[in-house]
Amino acid sequence: MKILVLNGPNLNMLGIREPEIYGRQTYRDLEEYVDNVCRENDIEYEMFQTNREGELVDKIQQAYGVFDGIVINPAAYTHTSIAILDAVKAVGIPTVEVHLSKVSEREDFRQISYIRLAAAATITGKGFEGYGEAILWLKENC
Ligand code: DQA
Numbered sequence: 001m002k003i004l005v006l007n008g009p010n011l012n013m014l015g016i017r018e019p020e021i022y023g024r025q026t027y028r029d030l031e032e033y034v035d036n037v038c039r040e041n042d043i044e045y046e047m048f049q050t051n052r053e054g055e056l057v058d059k060i061q062q063a064y065g066v067f068d069g070i071v072i073n074p075a076a077y078t079h080t081s082i083a084i085l086d087a088v089k090a091v092g093i094p095t096v097e098v099h100l101s102k103v104s105e106r107e108d109f110r111q112i113s114y115i116r117l118a119a120a121a122t123i124t125g126k127g128f129e130g131y132g133e134a135i136l137w138l139k140e141n142c
Pocket of ligand 1: 073
């Protein structure tokens with residue numbers, strides 16, 4: 001099984017950005033966490049972060065025929081991007097939406113999630129563990 005793990009804008013700033021919300025662990029720590037989960041479960045993966053919406057769309061399109069599942073934290077694009085939603089719908093790859101923070105308890109503008117309309121599952125508020133759960137969800141369900 002091959003999983004693509006995508007991360008949107010400002011997630012490269014983990015450890016520095018709003019530590020009271022996102023914690024003190026860095027993006028490098030997240031990469032290590034995902035690497036461990038995938039190794040332990042015999043899963044091939046690629047992990048990618050970008051601050052650009054179009055690059056996320058490109059990565060999703062390129063996943064067609066290559067990856068069996070996608071884990072995506074679109075970050076702020078969750079709340080704005082119809083393009084990312086359409087890309088996930090276009091490729092038809094089972095996709096799990098992940099957020100580090102408990103988005104449902106945050107600002108009103110974070111209550112809209114476009115990606116959720118195409119997501120097979122959504123995991124929020126569990127920090128790094130949410131990525132682990134998403135990867136295992138895909139392993140069990142795809
Ligand atoms: C986030 C939540 C989003 O609202 C925010 O814009 C992010 C991170 C999360 O992981 O909790 O950048 O996706």
